[in-house]
Amino acid sequence: MLIQPDAVEFLISRGNGMEFCKKFIKELDTKPLIVSVDFLKRFVKEEKVEEKIKPIERKVAPVVKIDEDGFEILRDITGNSTCEGRLEDFVLLFKDRFEKLSKMLRKRQEMRNAVPIKKVWRSDDEIATIGLVKDVRNAKNGLIVEIEDEEDMISVYVSREIDSAIVNDEVIGVVGKRKGDLLIAKSIVRPELPVEKEKKLTNEEKYIAFISDLHVGSKSFLEDKWEKFIKWINGKSGSERQRKVAEKIEYLIICGDDVEGVGIYPGQEKDLDIEDIYKQYEELADKLSQIPERIKIILQPGNHDAVRPALPQPAFEKELREFFTSSNIEFIGNPCYMKINGITILAYHGQSIQDFASCVPGMNQNEPTKIMKEMLRRRHLAPIYGGISSLAPERKDYLIIDYIPDIFVTGHVHVTAVDSYRGVLMINASAWQSQTDYQRMMNFMPDPGKAVVVNLKNFMPSIVAF
Ligand SMILES: [Fe+2]
Incomplete structure (x- = not known):
């Protein structure tokens, strides 16, 4: 049986969706192909059971130590998915969201x-x-x-x-x-962020670089800008100061849409330079192999990548990871909480930026940091169900912002933007693709070919343009 989103919401609103289904739908001789709200409402008057779903056992998010250089993954869906697409999992997802966010609200x-x-x-x-x-x-x-x-x-x-x-x-x-x-x-x-907390700064100058939305395999991939970026990150171009910064980059975070993908939007075939998805990843791996081995690359998927499209997205599977020859690549999910030298980073591709832009008056996807601020205030990355970004029915809501990041980074809308809110440095990392016809239609106004770098000694961001 298929259940329409409205019907799921109706069941969630009753708070006893699972019992309701068990009692009425399971016992029907002829089961409907699609369960609609109207279908469910037929049974409401007969229903007497008001039993509540038992709360799920909650585990503390595990901290998975990855290496000894001060890099840890704090929370990631990869390997932790419980999603079977069942109705009761949606009920549990929203129950978890309500419980966690109302607990935060009660602190106000x-x-x-x-x-x-x-x-x-x-x-x-x-x-x-x-x-x-x-x-x-x-x-x-x-x-x-x-x-x-x-x-x-x-x-x-x-x-x-x-x-x-x-x-x-x-x-x-x-x-x-x-x-x-x-x-x-x-x-x-709103749950909000507390007032600014003190940051753990490093004694020496060291940098994290942020880029996003490479879209390798697209005809609009900006090869010339990428080559300039590679020269710079290898210390072979730029001013003396820029070269020094490049030498001290220890991490490169790539926030998704690493390749262009196939079948992502109608008519995408005509925009493809590489039509085979595996060849796109092969090309991406080749491009990333030009980055100095001492820099740890942290690679996140986005909506164009070959993982499930619903949030939260897991990291690339083994068959994709095998294309990458560098041992210094970390594959993460979307979103992912990580810690680098004591700095907490929340990396999220940013699919729901478009949902906020279409639902909130005065919000515009080309001003993503304004929307990121709204996510922080709500302590949730993608609250809107049934919008552009689809949500997977995990039993736990991985999109809640329960740890307060020092850096919150997104991509997706192809803009370069830096701002801060209550001490959280917000970055929308730049794309490496020029505007496609589809993006023009979707009102994407790209600002591509830039890298945002953050100095961990003083927490100052700067933008290097190529
Ligand atoms: Fe993108």
Whole structure:
């Protein structure tokens, strides 16, 4: 049976989706091919069972020490996926998201006395509550936002002056007062980042370089810029200062879309220089072999790479890894938390930047750091379910930002941008592909052929253009 996304959401909203399915759908003589919301609603009146799903046992994220040079992977889906695409896994995913983000919200001063939604219905005073956003609709001078927790739901009126950037499936705190069936919001509270924390700086000057979206195999791959980059990183070009920086690069993080891929968008064939996906990886491996062996390359997949498209994406499988001859390459998933010399880095290809741009007024995919800030405030990389970026039903939500990174890096939108928010250095790493017709249609305004480098001695970023 196939279950429509709306039907999944309906089941999640009931909080007992698994029991519901067991009781009614499994016992049907004739099972429908596609389960829709309307189909499920036929059974609602008959249903009496209100049993809750037992909470899952939670494990502390393992720290996998990779090498002795101060490089660790803190969290990555690779090898940890539990995804079988089952309905109850979606229920568990959203349950995990709600539990973790509401726990973060409860640490906020305004949310200390937050009550479950069912208690809001019994109160006439100003009250605080927490809910997962189920629906957002426009209303006069504001929004009607439906929020739910494990037991109940309520509609919240949020005037535009208070907040106009609420997105589906994020977890928010609401302070407000009930008026009839509506909770009138006085303020919206996000999990947020704490105030700036102190960074662990290194004694010597050493650098991490960030690039992204190579799209090797595309006709639009910028070969000339790549050759200049290779010359520079080998210390053979640039000013004296730039050469010194290149000599001290210890890590190169590549944030996905490492090759162009095949069948990614309609009509992509005409944009391909290399049509065979394996040959694209062979070419990528050849290009990366030109980087000095002393530099550790950290290679992440993106939506163009040959791994599952749904987030979180695991690292490349063995058959792809075998193309790479260098022993100094680390294959990571998307997203991935890692530690380099005591600096915590969150690397994420950035698929959901487009979802935020299409859902939040005033957001633009060509200004990705503004959107990255919104992700940090929500402590979630991709809250919106059913948008451009698809989510895999893992039992644990790997897209929650529960560790606070020192550096948060994305790619995907082919822009070069650097900014900071509450001490987190945000980087959107540059692409190595010029604008394709498809990107023009999708309003991608590339700023390609650049490397962002960060000095771990003083945490200063700089951009080297090629
Ligand atoms: Fe890309």
